[in-house]
Amino acid sequence: MSTRAARIRTPGLGSETTRKWALPAVVIALIVAYPLLIENVSFLDSLFVGRLGIDMDTAFQMATYTMLALGLNIVVGYAGLLDLGYVAFFALGAYTLGWFGSSLFAGQNIHFLDVGNKAIPGIHLSFWVVVPLAGLICAIAGIIIGWPTLRLRGDYLAIVTLGFGEIIPDVFRNGDSIGGHNLTNGVRGVTQLDRPGFGESLNSATGGFLPDRYSSLPDELKPWYYTILIMCLITIFVNLRLRDSKMGRAWIAVREDEIAASAMGVPLMRTKLWAYAIGGVFGGLAGSIYGSFINGIFPTSFSFQISVIVLVMVIVGGMGNVWGVIVGASLISWLNFTGLGKLGSLLNDAIPGTTHDVEITKYKYGLFGFLLIMMMVFRPEGLIPSARRKAEFKEGDEAYLYDVSTE
Amino acid sequence: MTAQNGNILEAVQVRKEFGGLIAVNDIDFVIPRGSIVSLIGPNGAGKTTFFNTITGVYKPTAGAVFFEDKEIAGLPPHQVTGLGMARTFQNIRLFHNMTALENVLVAMHGHIKGGIVRSIFRTPGLKREEAEAQERGRELLEFSGLRRKDDEYAKNLSYGDQRRLEVARALATEPKLLLLDEPTAGMNPDETATFTAFVAKLREDQNMTVLLIEHDMKVVMGISDRVTVLDYGEKIAEGAPLEVQHDARVIEAYLGTGATG
Numbered sequence: 001m002s003t004r005a006a007r008i009r010t011p012g013l014g015s016e017t018t019r020k021w022a023l024p025a026v027v028i029a030l031i032v033a034y035p036l037l038i039e040n041v042s043f044l045d046s047l048f049v050g051r052l053g054i055d056m057d058t059a060f061q062m063a064t065y066t067m068l069a070l071g072l073n074i075v076v077g078y079a080g081l082l083d084l085g086y087v088a089f090f091a092l093g094a095y096t097l098g099w100f101g102s103s104l105f106a107g108q109n110i111h112f113l114d115v116g117n118k119a120i121p122g123i124h125l126s127f128w129v130v131v132p133l134a135g136l137i138c139a140i141a142g143i144i145i146g147w148p149t150l151r152l153r154g155d156y157l158a159i160v161t162l163g164f165g166e167i168i169p170d171v172f173r174n175g176d177s178i179g180g181h182n183l184t185n186g187v188r189g190v191t192q193l194d195r196p197g198f199g200e201s202l203n204s205a206t207g208g209f210l211p212d213r214y215s216s217l218p219d220e221l222k223p224w225y226y227t228i229l230i231m232c233l234i235t236i237f238v239n240l241r242l243r244d245s246k247m248g249r250a251w252i253a254v255r256e257d258e259i260a261a262s263a264m265g266v267p268l269m270r271t272k273l274w275a276y277a278i279g280g281v282f283g284g285l286a287g288s289i290y291g292s293f294i295n296g297i298f299p300t301s302f303s304f305q306i307s308v309i310v311l312v313m314v315i316v317g318g319m320g321n322v323w324g325v326i327v328g329a330s331l332i333s334w335l336n337f338t339g340l341g342k343l344g345s346l347l348n349d350a351i352p353g354t355t356h357d358v359e360i361t362k363y364k365y366g367l368f369g370f371l372l373i374m375m376m377v378f379r380p381e382g383l384i385p386s387a388r389r390k391a392e393f394k395e396g397d398e399a400y401l402y403d404v405s406t407e
Numbered sequence: 408m409t410a411q412n413g414n415i416l417e418a419v420q421v422r423k424e425f426g427g428l429i430a431v432n433d434i435d436f437v438i439p440r441g442s443i444v445s446l447i448g449p450n451g452a453g454k455t456t457f458f459n460t461i462t463g464v465y466k467p468t469a470g471a472v473f474f475e476d477k478e479i480a481g482l483p484p485h486q487v488t489g490l491g492m493a494r495t496f497q498n499i500r501l502f503h504n505m506t507a508l509e510n511v512l513v514a515m516h517g518h519i520k521g522g523i524v525r526s527i528f529r530t531p532g533l534k535r536e537e538a539e540a541q542e543r544g545r546e547l548l549e550f551s552g553l554r555r556k557d558d559e560y561a562k563n564l565s566y567g568d569q570r571r572l573e574v575a576r577a578l579a580t581e582p583k584l585l586l587l588d589e590p591t592a593g594m595n596p597d598e599t600a601t602f603t604a605f606v607a608k609l610r611e612d613q614n615m616t617v618l619l620i621e622h623d624m625k626v627v628m629g630i631s632d633r634v635t636v637l638d639y640g641e642k643i644a645e646g647a648p649l650e651v652q653h654d655a656r657v658i659e660a661y662l663g664t665g666a667t668g
Binding site: 237238241242245246247248249250252253256257259260261262263264265266267268274278388389391392 | 462464483484485486488489493494496500501502503504505509512513514516517519521523526527528529560562576577579580
């Protein structure tokens with residue numbers, strides 16, 4: 001009895017845990033210290049900002065995409081539901097900020113704990129209220145969209161989600177006269193969005209540590225960076241906890257074999273809906289802060305490319321593995337925003353003369369496509385695959401070797 | 408030998424058609440509580456289809472199925488399982504990229520409270536529940552003859568162990584009625600004998616009711632209380648193993664016309 005209890009308790013303690021968490025802890029510490037490192041160490045500044053182009057702005061975008069990729073990881077990586085319309089949740093999250101944190105509804109003048117000017121018309125809820133609200137709205141949207149579509153499997157599901165990914169930005173595009181009401185401001189989009197902040201009293205109480213209202217000046221982006229970082233950490237935490245839960249096991253079982261899963265008492269619809277809705281929540285959270293950061297929400301910002309690129313991040317990183325997805329998302333979003341350009345100019349500089357100069361960013365999607373194909377050929381399980389996925393891609397030969405060695 | 412307090416399952420005039428093909432033709436069928444009932448018949452006789460029809464994988468074209476006096480025809484499989492009916496698959500359908508223990512834990516889905524918020528915060532109650540489930544899972548694996556195989560991926564298990572895991576997984580749903588679809592297919596005689604003893608023990612220890620689809624006549628005749636024979640989707644014989652063995656129609660179905668003459 002005592003040995004049994006010990007066996008159950010061991011995974012929570014001891015050197016195994018230390019080993020498992022040592023690397024992530026160091027990496028997370030470096031990421032947290034990043035703004036201070038580049039500010040104070042000129043060598044790091046010239047390497048990371050100068051050469052690689054990871055300034056605060058890019059770092060924020062990378063973190064946003066990491067959040068999106070982790071959200072999609074629940075849907076695609078865990079539950080195995082191929083969602084090609086994930087951008088819909090990103091858009092909906094951003095528009096939630098448009099509705100509850102801008103002057104879009106100029107006829108109203110509602111302020112609730114916000115840090116902006118009280119004289120500005122519109123609905124202005126505190127940013128810290130809008131963010132969870134965006135998550136909630138996306139969860140509900142996920143259930144509404146998922147209810148009819150998740151009955152489909154595989155390719156059919158992919159096609160329908162692709163459709164929804166196209167429909168939702170179109171709804172926002174044409175949402176400037178729904179029953180005579182202007183709900184989205186159409187193609188002109190929503191601008192002048194509320195920014196996060198903690199208000200004057202908290203600002204002075206903490207000696208200026210918590211900013212009154214986040215600034216959008218390029219040199220003052222640190223609060224944004226730390227905010228998205230905390231959101232990312234929450235996303236990672238939820239990803240890991242859910243993976244090891246009853247629901248996480250059910251997701252993997254559904255991905256492995258739907259019929260067997262349902263015969264073992266797993267309700268298919270409910271299990272898939274949870275994956276879809278929770279994935280949607282993170283898309284919404286990311287969308288709301290992103291909208292505020294870029295201070296403008298336009299229907300054209302939420303294109304099919306975003307769905308695809310987030311999916312590529314998940315695949316390249318390693319479906320189902322949180323750390324892999326983070327690496328994939330950081331790498332690809334960096335390449336997407338500044339990395340490719342920087343690499344291109346490095347390349348151009350390396351070869352003397354100017355006649356051969358090519359603008360490498362023009363071939364971005366071609367290069368991403370090439371990268372994806374190379375991955376599929378040489379490392380289909382992703383950069384850092386989960387043990388499960390790794391096993392999946394080694395189907396056959398390894399199982400055979402094992403049998404031979406044990407018989 | 409067994410406490411027979413009524414029938415745990417009653418199928419009344421169950422019919423399943425696929426287009427013009429009648430796979431199951433108006434079958435009446437009962438499983439007395441605590442008994443081991445076998446379903447036999449030549450290949451293509453409709454055994455697995457009948458099995459799928461009563462477990463909710465297929466909806467019957469006509470007829471009714473009662474489990475503990477509750478109509479279950481047309482219920483989704485997870486609800487049927489929830490009522491206390493669990494099955495194994497003829498062509499092994501384990502979650503191959505999950506460990507043996509995880510396979511069993513998935514099958515406890517209906518008996519673990521879980522909860523998204525509780526899982527995220529990993530509350531003390533949830534931790535206790537998980538630890539209990541894991542312990543129960545390990546015990547079940549050991550009971551099913553899979554000692555020390557907990558952390559093996561299902562696909563890396565030997566064929567016999569995969570069959571055993573199928574049964575362990577079904578047992579994890581805490582069934583009152585266990586449906587085994589050709590559980591000894593591909594096993595060697597030793598493994599088959601061990602398995603037969605295991606099923607007999609299940610009935611002895613836990614008063615489990617078992618429906619068995621089986622080709623191996625030694626298994627069927629050895630442990631069944633009753634045997635039902637299907638051929639071309641119709642029930643052609645039913646009764647004690649010895650009776651059925653000597654039934655002219657059964658011999659004809661298996662060996663062809665003229666075999667009795």
